Amino acid sequence: MTPEQRFDAMFESAVADRRSLVRFLDGVSEAQARWKPPDGEWSILEGLEHILLTEAFFQTTMIEALRGAENSGRWDTTQPGAFKMTLEALRRREQGQVDAPAHLLPKGRTDFRPMAAGLLPAREATREALLPWRARDLGRLVVPSPRYGALNAYERIGYSGIHDALHQEQMERVTRQPGYPGR
Template sequence: MEPATIDDIFAFNESTRERLKELAADVSPEIANSIPEGEKWSPAHVIEHLALTEASMAKVCGSLLKKAAEKGETANGPIVISEDFRNALNQSASFKAEAPEMVAPKGSMPIADSFAAMVETAAHMTKIRRMFAEYDAAAHRFPHPYFGRLNAAEWLMLIGLHESRHIEQLGRIIAALK
């Protein structure tokens, strides 16, 4: 993904969410909590993890943009996606990361509840969307456990990229359970 604007990132994230919904529609109640051989998570686990992770990433975006707003750091041109972030993304394709405890699925959230949580997160992102246009999304950074210090635009981009990665995983899990 090579976004030119924040709107490009939001559009990518929205289309990715639609792909997730379509795939999740294939998850029957019988397989929702089943873990196939060779996997650590069930379909419900994957979707719960996405709900937890996206809520966390949305909070980080809001916090970084709020700092820029408080300091009067206004947007001044194109979005900034660092070379370090691009390199980390390329490297991440070849390794399997372990979810940090705070976003690891507990196995207690039904798929419908996970999607309801994602709707709440999307509503939060809609509320702060204008801040990406008004304030410098690259002015402040917050550390990611695998990708280093990311700015708000990079965190926003990571929401859809992370979801895409787990869509592939979810597809494998569903296929193995059918």
């Protein structure tokens, strides 16, 4: 695959996961989104806010890594033998429960519909922000993650979609809990 094809394929996957999340949220009412599960799990609204915070952080982190590589001329930051999870393993949740860092915890936003409506535009904004590097081979540019290991830039793009899918699963669990309100 060419760099452009790899870039496009990873974003297509990430956008497909984002669309699935949007479809799920379209069936959730304001009251359902705000409902807080008694077991301490995040509400749907809290999960949505976390996803948007993570998208902004992901975009910033990627731009910093790409600009850093551009400025240094160092596009190969792989480290032999470095820990790395595959995207398939991450999608299967082999990483186990992962607590969000403090800067990505929900802050208490309550504007459910506007946040949900912002999901696809936020993903497209990330894609647009990274487009200047689309023709560059990013397969050896590692954007490290303390939890998931030495993922390259393409894998980080793919993981952004997987992150959505994992939180959609969490939100779906919320809908099956006793006391979850009807529409």
